[in-house]
Amino acid sequence: MKFGEYLQKHMAAPWQTEYIQYVLLKQDLKTRQLDHLWNEADEACFVSLFLAEVDKVEGCIKRQIQKLDLRRRSCGDMRHLSLTSSCFSSTCESGSDITDDILADIHTLFNFAQLNQTGIRKLTKKHFKWTNRHLPAVDQRFDILMAELSHMRELCQPYTKFYWIHPDNMMQVKSHLQFYMPSNMVSDTGMSDVYFDNGNWDVYRGHLQLGDGADTTWLRWHGPLIFAGHKTQRSRECIKLEHSEAADFMQGNYQAELPLDDHQQPLNERDLKKSTQSALRIQTFIQSKQLKPAVRCAYRRTDFHHPDDPTMFLSLDTQLIFTRSGDHPQENGEIHKEEQFPYAVLAIATTNTAACYQPTWLSQLTTSHMVHEAPAHFSKYAHGVSQLFAVHQTFSNSSASDDDKRSLHCRSASPTVVVEMDNMETSTKKKKKTKGCKVEPKAFFANERTFISWLQFCALLLTVALNLLNFGDRVSRISGATFMVVSAILALYALGRYQYRAWHLRKRSKARYDDVYGPVALCLLIVLALLLNFYLRFRQQLPLEDDASWRGGD
Numbered sequence: 177m178k179f180g181e182y183l184q185k186h187m188a189a190p191w192q193t194e195y196i197q198y199v200l201l202k203q204d205l206k207t208r209q210l211d212h213l214w215n216e217a218d219e220a221c222f223v224s225l226f227l228a229e230v231d232k233v234e235g236c237i238k239r240q241i242q243k244l245d246l247r248r249r250s251c252g253d254m255r256h257l258s259l260t261s262s263c264f265s266s267t268c269e270s271g272s273d274i275t276d277d278i279l280a281d282i283h284t285l286f287n288f289a290q291l292n293q294t295g296i297r298k299l300t301k302k303h304f305k306w307t308n309r310h311l312p313a314v315d316q317r318f319d320i321l322m323a324e325l326s327h328m329r330e331l332c333q334p335y336t337k338f339y340w341i342h343p344d345n346m347m348q349v350k351s352h353l354q355f356y357m358p359s360n361m362v363s364d365t366g367m368s369d370v371y372f373d374n375g376n377w378d379v380y381r382g383h384l385q386l387g388d389g390a391d392t393t394w395l396r397w398h399g400p401l402i403f404a405g406h407k408t409q410r411s412r413e414c415i416k417l418e419h420s421e422a423a424d425f426m427q428g429n430y431q432a433e434l435p436l437d438d439h440q441q442p443l444n445e446r447d448l449k450k451s452t453q454s455a456l457r458i459q460t461f462i463q464s465k466q467l468k469p470a471v472r473c474a475y476r477r478t479d480f481h482h483p484d485d486p487t488m489f490l491s492l493d494t495q496l497i498f499t500r501s502g503d504h505p506q507e508n509g510e511i512h513k514e515e516q517f518p519y520a521v522l523a524i525a526t527t528n529t530a531a532c533y534q535p536t537w538l539s540q541l542t543t544s545h546m547v548h549e550a551p552a553h554f555s556k557y558a559h560g561v562s563q564l565f566a567v568h569q570t571f572s573n574s575s576a577s578d579d580d581k582r583s584l585h586c587r588s589a590s591p592t593v594v595v596e597m598d599n600m601e602t603s604t605k606k607k608k609k610t611k612g613c614k615v616e617p618k619a620f621f622a623n624e625r626t627f628i629s630w631l632q633f634c635a636l637l638l639t640v641a642l643n644l645l646n647f648g649d650r651v652s653r654i655s656g657a658t659f660m661v662v663s664a665i666l667a668l669y670a671l672g673r674y675q676y677r678a679w680h681l682r683k684r685s686k687a688r689y690d691d692v693y694g695p696v697a698l699c700l701l702i703v704l705a706l707l708l709n710f711y712l713r714f715r716q717q718l719p720l721e722d723d724a725s726w727r728g729g730d
Contacts, residue, residue, distance in 0.1 A: 372467035383558035498560035630670035
């Protein structure tokens with residue numbers, strides 16, 4: 177099926193007139209070259225038509241985004257009122273229905289933007305193929321809009337579960353997702369989050385107790401856009417900033433301006449009021465808690481969505497790197513310290529009323545060995561702080577059980593990612609006791625089996641030595657004595673290693689249990705004993721040969 181037919185078939189009814197006129201532009205590109213070669217006049221005329229269609233599509237997407245954002249904010253106010261309303265259940269159900277409608281419209285608009293972006297790319301390729309000229313680059317304008325849509329859709333997702341993916345399984349997971357859910361790369365330029373905290377690490381301690389639902393304030397660089405966000409257990413709000421406004425926002429001097437439409441006319445004051453209130457609440461929280469930039473998390477994000485299921489949205493974050501941000505104190509002179517998260521993070525968000533609902537293909541993925549469900553209190557920010565800073569107390573995610581840690585260790589030699597902190601130089605009041613690593617009984621049995629294996633080899637070597645001593649000549653007796661000494665040394669060494677390993681197991685030490693030097697020394701001793709045997713036997717043969725040659729001369 178040609179793209180023109182596909183576009184006509186998948187047009188959304190409300191916006192049929194807003195789609196790019198792909199067929200007309202393609203025909204115009206062909207007919208202009210029927211009777212003459214492509215010239216400057218043709219190029220100027222086609223470029224003007226092309227840009228007019230692009231502006232039409234872009235304007236439609238911007239208008240719909242503004243409407244959807246207004247509906248989303250109104251729905252958020254409804255949810256906030258439902259928490260204190262006497263008719264909580266009915267208000268909550270109506271708010272959930274509105275959220276579902278908003279997500280369905282976001283999904284439709286997302287498909288609208290994707291179809292038009294694909295049409296623009298195809299027209300650009302055909303224009304270059306037939307005229308050998310380049311059209312003005314407009315892809316970045318659509319990337320910005322797609323990033324806004326993706327961010328808005330993320331704000332509307334009520335249920336989210338996180339999974340860790342080992343790098344060895346990355347390609348398998350991506351292939352599985354792309355088979356069922358076409359990928360939309362909205363993170364070509366990468367993403368970066370800057371989290372705020374104060375000197376007492378109040379936000380961090382809240383994350384240790386509540387996980388991703390704790391009060392959090394952040395700035396997010398999503399391609400060319402900047403979002404300032406604040407999240408609590410009950411609500412989540414976000415405003416869009418310009419690059420020049422980010423510094424004023426962190427200092428509490430930002431004031432929301434009335435947004436303008438395509439004709440530079442101010443929109444209704446309700447949008448301004450909501451933006452102002454959101455900005456004021458976020459800045460008030462920053463000033464009251466004395467928050468400053470603490471941790472930066474840079475990563476690349478791949479979004480997955482199904483064309484026929486707007487209730488589900490997946491995002492895959494890879495190459496997560498944590499660095500210090502702001503003027504927090506540096507330890508040991510490490511100014512540019514950075515830590516890389518050893519796994520990718522898969523987020524599965526759904527608006528289905530049954531939070532545990534998953535399609536069959538997705539359930540097969542989440543229950544397979546390729547992914548590992550993250551602890552309930554896992555948080556990117558908490559992990560970043562634990563790796564980059566030393567904090568007053570030692571905390572750990574209790575939800576990350578020993579079985580979870582063990583299964584991750586089995587998949588990779590990389591260390592298990594558990595949110596744990598080192599001790600700070602300040603005095604401590606009460607510290608929580610941390611459990612050492614669990615040692616299973618099979619570890620002691622393995623140590624005994626290794627010791628018995630060495631003893632079996634020593635017994636075999638000792639048998640050979642005794643045979644040489646009892647039934648051999650002088651050279652054989654020397655070789656037997658040498659092998660006996662080697663056997664005794666190996667037996668004592670094996671006993672020492674056995675006791676050493678057993679002591680470390682009892683102490684639950686993290687020392688190495690493998691034997692690095694023992695096998696090498698064993699091989700060297702055996703080779704030396706064999707060389708000694710050859711040397712003595714060779715020396716014994718020399719006098720006999722000399723005596724035989726002397727008698728032959730007589």
